[in-house]
Amino acid sequence: MPSSRLRRSQENLKGNANLSREARLVLELLERVGGERGEWLPEKTLLRDFDTLIDHLMQGSPQCVSLGALMRNALAATHAGTRGVLHGLLMASAACTDGADRLALLLDRRGPGLSTAQRLSTLGWIAGSPAQSLTPSGLAQALGVSRQNLARAISGETGETPKRWLLRIRIKRARNMLTHPGLTLSDIARTCGFSSHAHFSRAFRDITGMTPQRWRKWRGVPGAARRRDSSRS
Incomplete structure (x- = not known):
């Protein structure tokens, strides 16, 4: 750069x-x-x-x-x-x-991947972007690099594609929202940029190994929001 x-x-x-x-x-x-x-x-x-x-x-x-x-x-x-x-x-x-969702550990990576300045800019961009705006194109533009160079850098940092890596960040934000019983899964899906409740559930299960409903039950979140979610399904 x-x-x-x-x-x-x-x-x-x-x-x-x-x-x-x-x-x-x-x-x-x-x-x-x-x-x-x-x-x-x-x-x-x-x-x-x-x-x-x-x-x-x-x-x-x-x-x-x-x-x-x-x-x-x-x-x-x-x-x-x-x-x-x-x-x-x-x-x-x-x-x-x-x-933790500022990905402090990203700063400690060495070898092929993002430069130090790019790591810092990535943290700032993630912190300032709504979850639904966390896209590879947005990150590439913020860093001033091509999508191809971004893919190589993120792969060097994390072993994942930018899309998969950013999906993990969105799911992490969704997990934080799931601890609030007043929010339905549809509310959370919309805020985190998923096209539907079903799309959100598939992505959440892909990343965490369980559905959002099961994750909430596992965390002991009160059931009011879960009942509203069930009525919408």
């Missing part, structure tokens, strides 16, 4: 209002820290940014508090592996600060 496109991708991510300030800070710190071993001589601005992130983590969930404490300890007792330790803690913090 030309350097001008790299810069545009990074600028688009920084300006994405759908990513929290803390999530953007985590992504920037990942870029600046790297994961290799070596002498740890950070700039003052880097340490200030870590302090900002740690303060945020310490006000969050128990998992975030634990990550913040580990990060603070790593910065207080540095050694040759400090970069790698901080890189791992930042990876965990990416999911903690911005939700």
Whole structure:
């Protein structure tokens, strides 16, 4: 990807209002820290940014508090592996600060696939796109690459086609919606971009191995929405 496109991708991510300030800070710190071993001589601005992130983590969930404490300890007792330790803690913090559906683990891929700037732009695009708009064409356009190059990159990252990979993301969003008993399957199917209740059920079973109704029962979701769904079937 030309350097001008790299810069545009990074600028688009920084300006994405759908990513929290803390999530953007985590992504920037990942870029600046790297994961290799070596002498740890950070700039003052880097340490200030870590302090900002740690303060945020310490006000969050128990998992975030634990990550913040580990990060603070790593910065207080540095050694040759400090970069790698901080890189791992930042990876965990990416999911903690911005939700698992931001695909924080995608950032940790190495080898053939998306460039770092493309990974960051992908996270921003997924965060800002309604589920029904998660299409290979939309992602290719957001990254400024062809559909063919996108297919090669996603295959290198995940071993799947862009269509299959994005379907998993849509199903993940659907699973989150299924925990709300007031939403019918038809409501969820429409919001997540499926053409019908039946289309949604087939796709959900293909990805998860069970139907949405069975998944709801397994999760113990109250039955009011399920009864309305049954009356529409």
